[in-house]
Amino acid sequence: MCRLVCFYTFSIAFDMAAFTTDWNDAHNLVGVENKARQLLELIEDIRMAAGSDSAHHALEVYADFKAATDRNVPEARAAYEQLKATYPSKSRKHRKDETKQT
Numbered sequence: 085m086c087r088l089v090c091f092y093t094f095s096i097a098f099d100m101a102a103f104t105t106d107w108n109d110a111h112n113l114v115g116v117e118n119k120a121r122q123l124l125e126l127i128e129d130i131r132m133a134a135g136s137d138s139a140h141h142a143l144e145v146y147a148d149f150k151a152a153t154d155r156n157v158p159e160a161r162a163a164y165e166q167l168k169a170t171y172p173s174k175s176r177k178h179r180k181d182e183t184k185q186t
Contacts, residue, residue, distance in 0.1 A: 146170075150164055152164070
């Protein structure tokens with residue numbers, strides 16, 4: 085008898101329309117969530133590509149200033165020295181050690 089009473093009480097308290105609405109909302113949001121994930125992945129890819137491109141261009145500028153310094157172009161040394169702090173060189177031994185580890 086308790087099972088019947090408990091079920092009956094639960095059934096009266098259960099709002100099927102609200103349940104159906106919530107269930108459908110949750111199900112429909114899966115598509116929105118997938119689109120949002122795809123958008124986030126695209127943004128991350130673009131950010132990584134932009135970072136890679138900017139690093140590549142910065143290294144080109146550094147190499148240009150280094151070459152200008154080697155040719156004794158006036159004012160190039162000051163800029164090169166500033167950039168040199170950003171791109172510290174590694175000794176040959178250190179580069180060999182890194183190569184062996186990978």
